[in-house]
Amino acid sequence: MSKPLSIAIAGLGTVGGGTLHLLERHAGLIELRCGRKVKVVAVSARDRKRDRKLDLSGMTWFDDAAKMAKEAEAEVIVELIGGSEGIAKTICENAIATGKHVVTANKALLAHHGLALAIKAEANGVSLHFEAAVAGGIPIIKGLREGLAGNGISRVYGILNGTCNYILTNMRETGKDFAEVLEEARKLGYAEADPSFDIDGIDTAHKLAILTSVAFGCDTNFDAVYVEGIRHVSALDISFAEELGYRIKLLGIARLTEHGVEQRVHPCLVPGRSSIAHVEDVQNAVMVEGDFVGKIVFQGRGAGAGPTASAVVADLVDIARGTKVPTFAVPAARLAKIPPSPMDRHRGAYYLRLMVADQPGVIADVAAALRDEGISLESMLQHGRAAAGAVPVVLTTHETAEAAMSRALKRIGALTAVFEPPRMIRVEPL
């Protein structure tokens, strides 16, 4: 029996508490699976006095997590504080500089500084693990780095934010509008007090930037991710989508194209018969397309104490077993610099909802704007009539260029008979 793997945990919130709880509950199982114990030797959190209902006996307490990362007698530092800058970054840097492995659940940190940290870690002969940073308990990082390592990956995409998926599912099921469902999600603890990171798509973009790097073996490039959140998705759009045979999901999509890497986060119409349409509530799902394996789907809960602790401990088990895999599947120094493919270059089908005056000639003007950009219509829906005020008209198009669509939308939005900015949602064939 080898000596225990000694670890220090920074952050004792939901995930930190869950991790301690798991390590205690399954101490015997983990020892059996690793061939050695995993022992928490030190912890750090903001307030020592807070009652966390955790047994911290035998663990050295540090008020300063950055100091702990340097000084604790641990082989691994587990960073569960979060945030792309400040203390979380310092903890990881200190750990690596002093020859300790790092396990983190911090997607913002990885998306912004993953490459720099990976280079340092590999130079110092330590590992940087982050299974918990993407899609909670789903072992997608391991799936990409190891399980699908024999494939050239062409596309990776998925539902990466449980809050948004809960809101969109609930809106569809109840017919309620965004603001109301968001408020309910807050009360249920499914949305943060400040939910903007989730609902504006930033959280999904962080996770997508990480997946992109692992899947394609290229630098993380968060700034190149096109991001649109779900604030503008209305009950009306969800209902029209359903009528057309679609559901609306917030997807993160990364694709290798002839122009480079396309990374985009935005609401999508997905076919009602596709498996991703049936990933509901707080569930996450990640789809990977490989040239030999075909399409593989990974699905499960993307957040919460249990699933996240499961991912953190999987990383610890890997370290305890001595597994060594390059941070982003290939050595950091050899990650490719693939140019980003700009959104203008994107091609796809589109859903448009216009609020128009119920008078002759409006549709003709709209159709002309699309025709002049070479955009062909697939379907049109119009319900009811209004003596005064606006009526919704919904159009879907065949595949066209994003740039052409942008120009057409500008012209349509300027029509006097079109009352609100046109609402555009991309259609993903999947």
Add this chain to the structure above:
Amino acid sequence: MSKPLSIAIAGLGTVGGGTLHLLERHAGLIELRCGRKVKVVAVSARDRKRDRKLDLSGMTWFDDAAKMAKEAEAEVIVELIGGSEGIAKTICENAIATGKHVVTANKALLAHHGLALAIKAEANGVSLHFEAAVAGGIPIIKGLREGLAGNGISRVYGILNGTCNYILTNMRETGKDFAEVLEEARKLGYAEADPSFDIDGIDTAHKLAILTSVAFGCDTNFDAVYVEGIRHVSALDISFAEELGYRIKLLGIARLTEHGVEQRVHPCLVPGRSSIAHVEDVQNAVMVEGDFVGKIVFQGRGAGAGPTASAVVADLVDIARGTKVPTFAVPAARLAKIPPSPMDRHRGAYYLRLMVADQPGVIADVAAALRDEGISLESMLQHGRAAAGAVPVVLTTHETAEAAMSRALKRIGALTAVFEPPRMIRVEPL
């Protein structure tokens, strides 16, 4: 750069050819991901003269694969011949005895001799890898052994045989009967000339026995698997199931119960809204329930040259990277001996279809037989009337004991107004 990982491949059929093809196509990518080349130094197959459209230059040919396993100058033997006994077993034993790692896609071998091989491999300090043996390209063995290693697993189940799933999907979509769809599947290459291993559930049972061992850390016990195939599933049952809101799938299910490990393979009615109901055609899916992670779904293609080669190469990448994980997630010598929970102990809901004489009193007799065993009905369906001959009556029950159901079925089958043996299919809540 380390020296190349040298491998020898036994068997150059679909999977062997696919593996060679992958290793050649992605030689650069694999070198980048492993930090070293993966080099095929020797091959063996039945007929040297057959034109396989493979470039075997630089590889030593062995007519005798068992000899190759002993004598080839390789660190890894890849066994892609198949079969639980004979040459495949000898190859693996020879490889282990001479200090070589083994990668195999052979589920029959693992299900019958996995424990014995694992003990030998671990004693000799070599690894036994078998990702390709279960669910083709889906990285489910890695998922269980590593990705979910922080969890106590309570249940693992799934659609593990693409042939059966294709047949059941096709029967539902076309209304055709079993024999006709099987014949078509044969012509399309989705079913073997002798399809009994697939359609009688043996193949699923092999895979389930392996999953059980890896999930629960216990000995493989193929003989304890209860097995029922899909020969008796009729178009009529599929249509009645659909009317009741269910689809019929052949599932392999392993569960830890108070009585031990329950392992069973049989057709199931699954709710039409469940995600497993939408796993169609040749797709496979594996669901895992862990105490921290919750339910995780892995889905993808379960067979074919590409997906299987993807899994074989993932194992080779692990070996090339130096990863060492116990064969069945815990050291073979420490695998638990959990008693099998017999099928009699199973509890569940049931679907029954009876072909009965259309005359008064029949339903009363059937209902009495169920009542006397304490079985309560959930629903009853009867369509049409027949002046003479049999009419189908379909019943579904609430949860009850398998033993009680067996007794009731015996009594029902003996009624003179019941014309054929009653058809029983278990309902899985999932």
